[in-house]
Amino acid sequence: MKIDRLLAMTVLLLNRGRVSAKELADRFEVSTKTIYRDMETLNQSGIPIVAHQGISGGFEIMEPYAMARQFLTLSEIEAIVAAVKGIHTAVDDRVFGTLLDKVKALLSRVDRLQLEQQGAGLVFDFNPWGQGPAARDKVNSLRQAIEHTRKVSFKYLNMNGTESERVVEPAVLILKGYLWYVQAYCTLRSEFRVFRLSRIQELRVLEQTFVRKQAPSLEGYAWESDWSSANLQEMTFLFDSKVRHRVGDSFDPEQVRSQDDGSLQVKGRFTEDEWLYSMLLSYGEHVRVEAPSHVVEEMVNRARKIMERYQKLDR
Known part of the structure; x- marks a missing residue:
C-alpha cells in the first residue's frame, strides 16, 4: 500500500539522512518516477523533504523535523530501543527490525548523536551463549503457526524422560529467563499446556488450521512455593x-x-x-x-x- 511505503520512507530518511532516488526505488521495488511522486506527496503533507543534486545527491528531511514522540523522554526511548534490539536477537523477524527503525525515528539527529556518544547503558540479549540456529528456527516456526492458526506436531520429552507424540494448537510464545516455552492447546490432553522448546523434537507446522480457543491467563502459571x-x-x-x-x-x-x-x-x-x-x-x-x-x-x-x-x- 502507498501509505505504508510513505511511512517507511519517512522512517528511513529520519534514520539515514540523505538517500538517493535509486536506492529508494530499489528498496521499495518501484520506479524512480514513483519515488519523485512520493517525495512530492510527503512535502504536501507537511514533511519538509529537501532534494540535493549531483553525485552525492538524494532526498533528506530538514534537520528540525522529527516524528512526534508525545511525552517520551530520551531515556525512555533508549530503553525501548534496547528492549526491541533484545527481542530482535532472539526472533528473526522483519517486524522487529521495522519496529526498531520506527522507534529510532522518534529521535532527532541531536538525540541520536547524544546516544551514540554516551554508549549503550542497557543491553538485552535473549540469545543464550552457544545457541544454534535450530532454536531460533523453532521460535520462528511457532510464530508463523500462531499467526496463521496452524496446528503443530512434535515429539515431546517431559521432565521424567517420557517421550510422547503431540499435536497442539499454539497460542503464545513465552520467554522466561533464557528459556523459550509455548502455551498451546494439547489435543492429546484436551487442555492447555506449556511446553519447553528445548524438549521439543521434530517440530512440524501442519496444513490443518484451528479456531482459536480462549487460553488461560499466563498469571495462572506463576510459581507456587507449595x-x-x-x-x-x-x-x-x-x-x-x-x-x-x-x-x-x-x-x-x-x-x-x-x-x-x-x-x-x-x-x-x-x-x-x-x-x-x-x-x-x-x-x-x-x-x-x-x-x-x-x-x-x-x-x-x-x-x-x-x-x-x-x-x-x-x-
Missing part, C-alpha cells in the same frame, strides 16, 4: 575454592560462608530431587555433601554407578 515444599530440607555442602564462581552463580549469598582454607560452605533448605543431584554431580570432585546423611549416601551410590560404567569399558 510445589517444592514436600522434599524441602536442611542441607550442607562444601565446595572447593576453584569453583567459587559457580557457587556464586548457583546459590543465594546468604547461604554461602567462606572457610579459613578458602573453601565455601553452603547451608540452606533445598528440594531433594533429580535436579539437585545432577547439579551437585556436575561439580565433580570439587564438592562434598556434609548433611543430611541419606543425601551423602545417595551421592556415593551415584558416584559408584558412574565408576562401574567405566570399569565395564576396561574389561
Whole structure:
C-alpha cells in the first residue's frame, strides 16, 4: 500500500539522512518516477523533504523535523530501543527490525548523536551463549503457526524422560529467563499446556488450521512455593575454592560462608530431587555433601554407578 511505503520512507530518511532516488526505488521495488511522486506527496503533507543534486545527491528531511514522540523522554526511548534490539536477537523477524527503525525515528539527529556518544547503558540479549540456529528456527516456526492458526506436531520429552507424540494448537510464545516455552492447546490432553522448546523434537507446522480457543491467563502459571515444599530440607555442602564462581552463580549469598582454607560452605533448605543431584554431580570432585546423611549416601551410590560404567569399558 502507498501509505505504508510513505511511512517507511519517512522512517528511513529520519534514520539515514540523505538517500538517493535509486536506492529508494530499489528498496521499495518501484520506479524512480514513483519515488519523485512520493517525495512530492510527503512535502504536501507537511514533511519538509529537501532534494540535493549531483553525485552525492538524494532526498533528506530538514534537520528540525522529527516524528512526534508525545511525552517520551530520551531515556525512555533508549530503553525501548534496547528492549526491541533484545527481542530482535532472539526472533528473526522483519517486524522487529521495522519496529526498531520506527522507534529510532522518534529521535532527532541531536538525540541520536547524544546516544551514540554516551554508549549503550542497557543491553538485552535473549540469545543464550552457544545457541544454534535450530532454536531460533523453532521460535520462528511457532510464530508463523500462531499467526496463521496452524496446528503443530512434535515429539515431546517431559521432565521424567517420557517421550510422547503431540499435536497442539499454539497460542503464545513465552520467554522466561533464557528459556523459550509455548502455551498451546494439547489435543492429546484436551487442555492447555506449556511446553519447553528445548524438549521439543521434530517440530512440524501442519496444513490443518484451528479456531482459536480462549487460553488461560499466563498469571495462572506463576510459581507456587507449595510445589517444592514436600522434599524441602536442611542441607550442607562444601565446595572447593576453584569453583567459587559457580557457587556464586548457583546459590543465594546468604547461604554461602567462606572457610579459613578458602573453601565455601553452603547451608540452606533445598528440594531433594533429580535436579539437585545432577547439579551437585556436575561439580565433580570439587564438592562434598556434609548433611543430611541419606543425601551423602545417595551421592556415593551415584558416584559408584558412574565408576562401574567405566570399569565395564576396561574389561
